[in-house]
Amino acid sequence: MPTEPARLSSRCSTGRKAERNLRHDERLAVYETLLACSSAGALPHGIFVTLASKLSLRKGSPTADIGARIKENSGRKKKRTxxxxxxxxxxxxxxxxxxxxxxxxxxxxxxxxxxxxx
Incomplete structure (x- = not known):
């Protein structure tokens, strides 16, 4: 049984541009919310849009993949120090x-x- 999801930060109410990548705890909270909404392994129609508006995210942000692609060392490596x-x-x-x-x-x-x- 999924635990209670972590509180997601409200990105749109701060007045600044929404960040591109969710933090790990936010991804986990979205994943657990999607698990709670699923029935017989299928998600109901329109759940991504509903979840995105409820959690102040873009509609493409909540996905079932909780592994963040950008963790720590990202970007081009330096050729010379x-x-x-x-x-x-x-x-x-x-x-x-x-x-x-x-x-x-x-x-x-x-x-x-x-x-x-x-």
């Missing part, structure tokens, strides 16, 4: 460090990366 970039810049001679274009050419680090780490 700040220390590696610093060492690459220091290894370039002073004459070649006069412009960003020349420095990026000599230390083999993109110019945009050098700008980001300035």
């Amino acid at each position: 700040a220390q590696q970039i610093k060492e690459a810049v220091k290894s370039v001679q002073l004459e070649s460090r006069q412009t960003l274009r020349a420095m990026s050419e000599q230390c083999q680090v993109p110019k945009t990366t050098l700008i980001r780490f300035m």
Whole structure:
């Protein structure tokens, strides 16, 4: 028997844009609510829209998959650390460090990366 679902935060009443991903406890609460509404393994028609309006979510948010796809370490992994970039810049001679274009050419680090780490 499912336990009482955790209290879901009201996302729309705060005035800010609704977040894209639900927290794990919110996903679990939605899942338990869907389990409580199901009969003979089938959900009634329109339950997602009803549940979304009741819990102040978008109608596509409640799903039966409770595993959040984005947990902690997401996004592109860094190719170079700040220390590696610093060492690459220091290894370039002073004459070649006069412009960003020349420095990026000599230390083999993109110019945009050098700008980001300035």
